[in-house]
Amino acid sequence: MTDIIVNGMAFSLPLFIIAVGGIYSERSGVTNLALEGFLGAGAFFGAVFVTLTSGLFAATSQLPMYLALIVAMLGGALYAVIHAVLCIKFKANQVISGVVVNILAMALTDFLTSQINSVALGQSSDKFVLTVSGRLTFEPLASIPVLGGFFTNVYPFEFVIIAVAVVAWYAMYKTRFGMRLRACGDNPYAVDAAGCNVARLQFTAVLISGALSGLGGMCFAYSVFGNYSTSIYTGYGYLAIAAMIFGNWKIPQTLGACLLFGFARSAGYVLVQKLGMPSTYSDLIMILPYALTLLLLVFFSKNNRAPRALGEIYDKGKR
């Protein structure tokens, strides 16, 4: 049970913050299928930073990881500029832009990873080794039956995610900025008529989307993978999109969806172990969260309502 909780939380929270990134973009009216690309690109920047600065820190220092999270956010935001410019400045089809941004991220980071490895480090490799992040256990809380799992072997980044998510929620629901941003997703013409700059709001939203996805991607690199390579593009971005839709584009509900996916996944692993299946079968269990997604979407998507102006190209001249 403890394992299910530990691994479930470690998977759910990065997924959640990526989904929150998606919510930011989509509530502003910009369809975002590019989460996959954002999270990979963000993690790439973070990994490059860690690799290039590895000589500056003591081997046991946790500091590089925290810095990498920040760099990943900045890198994710930087990469998101592509999607923002295509969709907002050039009014491209947002679905196509998202797909292109994903493909580009994979190809570009793969190429750059090899190049940086050979040029800067003089080795031929298509990955950056990161080590898995250290974990914290909080006694005596960890000794509580069942619930103790939430305080056992916790990745430090989980707290970072929770803090960032709280700020993201506050900004979206309590501030002027958030109010205008959400209005853009419903009726950008109303926002324009109120004297606000729709393009700037949407641009900002997409950049935030990139930053949050980058953070989530970096956390995956530090936990699930332990290194950075193109294997980070395994569809977690799309899973985050599913969680966002299942969560009805609202932050609290999306957290619920992510927890569900995370626990389904970790419970699947425990199941594999308990049944003593050969490891090749564990791939089958990996399908579980995705199958669950499909099933849930079939039943629940009817009641869900996407932002009304989602994907609509905002043209100020149109009346």
Place this chain on the structure above:
Amino acid sequence: MDDYIVEMRHVTKRFPGIVANDDISLGIKKGEIFALLGENGAGKSTLMSILFGMYEPDEGEVYIRGKKVETFSPNHATELNIGMVHQHFKLVSNYTITENIILGMEPRRRIAGIFPAVDVKSADKKVAELSKKFGLEVDPTQKIEDLNVSMQQRVEILKMLYREAEILIFDEPTAVLTPQEIEFLLEIIREMRRKGKTIILITHKLEEIKKVADRCAILCRGRLVGMCDVATTSTKEMAARMVGREVSFELGKEPAKFGAPVLNVDHLSVKNDDGFTVVSDVSFSVRAGEIFAIAGVAGNGQVEIADAVAGLAPVSSGTVTLAGKDITRSSVRARAEQGLAYIPEDRQARGLILDFTLSENLMLKRYYQEPYCVKNVLHRDEFDKKSRELIERFDIRSGQGEQTVVRSMSGGNQQKAIVAREIELDAPCIIFVQPTRGLDIGAIEHIHEQILAERSRGKAILLISLELDEIMNLADTIGVIYNGQLLKTAPADTLTTNEVGQFMMGVKE
């Protein structure tokens, strides 16, 4: 000239291929209700969009309170205390009334003295006060998606008042309202004048101008053709100047000669896509030579009745009989061949294929029949021959005759094309749904003449319209629909406009 709060001098605005405003000069006094009258495309909205800063004039100047306007932007207009209620409301549907009103200038408070947050509660109070002051009767915490059109319009008005607008522009505010709602709105407008606001009313409805306006400017094809004191000018005079010729309000309606019932609708119920009953237990019959009109506020099930009769929506219970034959489950084509012509509400979505030529569109109900199609091969020369005949007969105007792509035609001519196609079927029963929506007076006259001509030829006509005037002018029998039910069915000459309006609001006898 200091007494003018708004002054426009020699304003000209051109769009590609058209002069929307041609050298217009006018002045508006503080505290008056100033009407701007003209047909569709006369340039009223463009002129006011310039005042509101949405367009910059190509020539000429605009003065507000004696000061020349240098920058044209809606934000600047708002700073000058000008507000505009657009024809299409700009509201965020999942926000409350208050949230919509404060959007863009949200009051702030600090949570725990540190974190800034939008202060919705204090804004709620302010909105409620404003609403009370001007008699708008809104609840600030309601969500927009739960409001009807009339309430949404009041939210737009509150938005302007919240921004302390002194000059308020209304673009066709009554187009979407019922007679009672129109009265309510006009009362609000009068109340605002009493409180010292200056009101500009864009409209093509003469009665409204007569009811509230002080002065009226008349535009025709981009030019200012007249300026009159409303109190001393007759509506007939205003109409003549607006159209540029004499207009007869009287339609040459022949006395009724009713024949046998052609269309029978018996206990009809229709459910929408969500499974809600939108038409419940409606029964009526339309006789040959009769215009049966269904009056009602938009969204009360009238369009669904037409769709069910035409075969575009499934019938959940009840029967539809055409000339003695049950067509409740027939296909659309079978109904057309049985003798049903249909002029749909949304001419662009359902009546026409916009990227096809006029000729192809005129043949949409005939193309598979001889001589237009022989052995599965289309004969376009036959299409064109027939089309030219129809274009001539129905006076359809277009750039390149029958080869014109329909998208490029004006709304009036698009509608004429649909009417031509359907009337040409020579079906004993014709359904007209909102046949004059969005058309100007000239085109409306033409369509009305066609409807009456078909009546004289003994056709059974089902007319569904949101324009009460249209119904009162044309109908022999009126059925008023409310909430999916026919509340009242009676010969037209036994009902007054006011009574019909009452029934439209659901008032029972």
